[in-house]
Each structure stands twice: as structure tokens, then as C-alpha cells.
Amino acid sequence: MVKEVVVENVDQSKIELSTDLVKKYMWWSMGAGLIPVPFVDLLAVSGVQLKMLKDMSDLYGIKFSENRGKSIVAALLGYVVPNSLSFGGASSLLKMIPIVGTLIGGLSMSLFAGAATYAIGKVFIQHFEAGGTFLDFNPATLKEYFFAKFEEGKELAKEMDEKKKMKEEPV
Secondary structure, eight states: OOOOOSSSOOOOHHHHHHHHHHHHHHHHHHHHHHHHSTHHHHHHHHHHHHHHHHHHHHHOOOOOOHHHHHHHHHHHHHHHHOOOSSSHHHHHHHHTTTHHHHHHHHHHHHHHHHHHHHHHOOOOOHHHHHOOTTTTOGGGGGHHHHHHHHHHHHHHHHHHHHHHHHSOOOO
């Protein structure tokens, strides 16, 4: 069982604001995952995730490092991609197959992007709340927590997708 770090004297409003940021960027990532061009979708999702980290670091008053952010995101995603080949890069490649591949790949990539963005955001909320920065972030120590949040994010992304579909259906 993965435990969250309990931090005393926590500014609850920062947690709420950063959680709202995660949800906002989850939507953006899911949209970027629908881009029908293979690998352009991956670049767009990465850009959204880095923007989320930038906004979150601004909220916590932590100096943002784009290069460090890229390497951290890549390291964290490296933990889930081997276990999620139906998502991520494979989903992007599916988009090369006309019509059916674009639809299936787009949906899979969208859900992967949402789950990954959620997990990255949750990991950084915990890390920043514990007083961490980009310089002392160690992906290996948060591997289990990241994976648990990724699984949680997959469920949340599916729920968000279903809610979106329900709003689009004519009555």
C-alpha cells in the first residue's frame, strides 16, 4: 500500500489550487492526446505537462527548470509505459492506420495522457508540500506512489471522458 506524506501546517488553499491545476491540465492533455498525427500528440501532451509543472512551481514559489522538468517527466513515464503498452507510444502509432487506427489510437492516447498528467501532478503536489524542489526530486523514491496515482488517473480520465460524452449526446 502506498502512503502519502503527511505534512503538518499545510496551506490547504495551495493544495486545492494545485489540484484544480491538475484537473485543468488533465483536460488539456486528454485533448492533446486526440491530435491525429502520430508523435505530434506526444509532443503536445509533454508541453501541457511541462506547463502544468511551471504553473504549479509558480504557485509554490519554486524555481522552474524546463530541462529538469522534462527529464523528471520522462523518468516517471518510464515507470508506467512498459506496463501500459496499450497506451502512450503504441496509441500514437495506431493513429497511422487510417480511420479505425485514428479513432482507437486517439481514445487510448487521450486516456493515457490524462492519467499520466494526473499522476505527475499528484506526485509534484506531494513533493512540493513536503518542501521539495526540482533539484531534489528523485523519481525512483516516488515510483510506487506515481504508479498508484497513474492507476487512479486512468479511472478519473475514463470518468471525465464519459461525462464529456454524456454532455455531447442529444436528448
